[in-house]
Amino acid sequence: MRLFLDTADIDEIREINRWGVLSGVTTNPTLVAKEGEDPEAVWKEILAEVPGDISLETTEPETDAMYEEGLRLAQMAPNAVVKVPMTPDGLACGKRLVAEGIRINVTLVFSPAQAILAAEVGAYIVSPFLGRIDDVASDGMHALRQICDIYRVQKYETNVLAASLRHPMHIVESALAGADIATMPFDVFAKLVKHPLTDIGLERFLADWEKLNDQLKGEA
Ligand code: G3P
Numbered sequence: 001m002r003l004f005l006d007t008a009d010i011d012e013i014r015e016i017n018r019w020g021v022l023s024g025v026t027t028n029p030t031l032v033a034k035e036g037e038d039p040e041a042v043w044k045e046i047l048a049e050v051p052g053d054i055s056l057e058t059t060e061p062e063t064d065a066m067y068e069e070g071l072r073l074a075q076m077a078p079n080a081v082v083k084v085p086m087t088p089d090g091l092a093c094g095k096r097l098v099a100e101g102i103r104i105n106v107t108l109v110f111s112p113a114q115a116i117l118a119a120e121v122g123a124y125i126v127s128p129f130l131g132r133i134d135d136v137a138s139d140g141m142h143a144l145r146q147i148c149d150i151y152r153v154q155k156y157e158t159n160v161l162a163a164s165l166r167h168p169m170h171i172v173e174s175a176l177a178g179a180d181i182a183t184m185p186f187d188v189f190a191k192l193v194k195h196p197l198t199d200i201g202l203e204r205f206l207a208d209w210e211k212l213n214d215q216l217k218g219e220a
Pocket of ligand 1: 026
């Protein structure tokens with residue numbers, strides 16, 4: 001399962017990229033707005049920083065305008081993936097972009113039925129929002145498992161991207177369900193690497209190493 005960052009903050013992207021585990025970035029209008037800068041400049045910096053898939057989201061609600069916007073976003077770099085919403089206009093626009101050889105990410109997906117539609121228009125990625133499903137007292141992980149099962153049975157090639165992930169177990173369970181990609185905010189990514197026994201173990205190794213060095217110095 002590939003790991004993506006869900007952010008438009010270049011410092012966060014640089015930090016996780018440094019670890020060697022970052023395969024892509026997902027952005028959305030809310031995340032780009034948080035940066036308070038020209039969106040094109042923000043996207044360009046991210047596209048140049050990470051060689052993997054970078055999702056850039058359309059904001060035009062109607063098919064024709066969304067299509068023109070999608071073409072512009074796709075032209076920004078070869079690693080750009082165009083995000084379209086799960087609406088009739090988004091699907092119609094997505095279908096046209098796919099016909100042009102552009103990779104699309106169908107976003108704001110909350111049900112297996114919607115995920116079937118995304119696959120049928122030939123999406124490169126489908127993005128079910130697990131955390132937001134949980135927020136309305138439903139089961140986001142159950143929806144993800146159903147989507148992965150359907151895609152397996154139907155042999156759909158669309159990549160399932162688990163989105164709106166809120167804690168490390170979301171990532172572990174998404175991997176078990178067979179998701180192709182998991183995208184998460186910086187704080188969740190940072191939690192993946194942490195374990196108290198790693199910290200305690202490292203502290204002890206370093207203390208013992210220092211003790212040996214002091215001992216050898218004393219003998220010299
Ligand atoms: O970028 C899409 C999705 O991951 C948003 O997550 O936390 O705003 O529900 P969240």
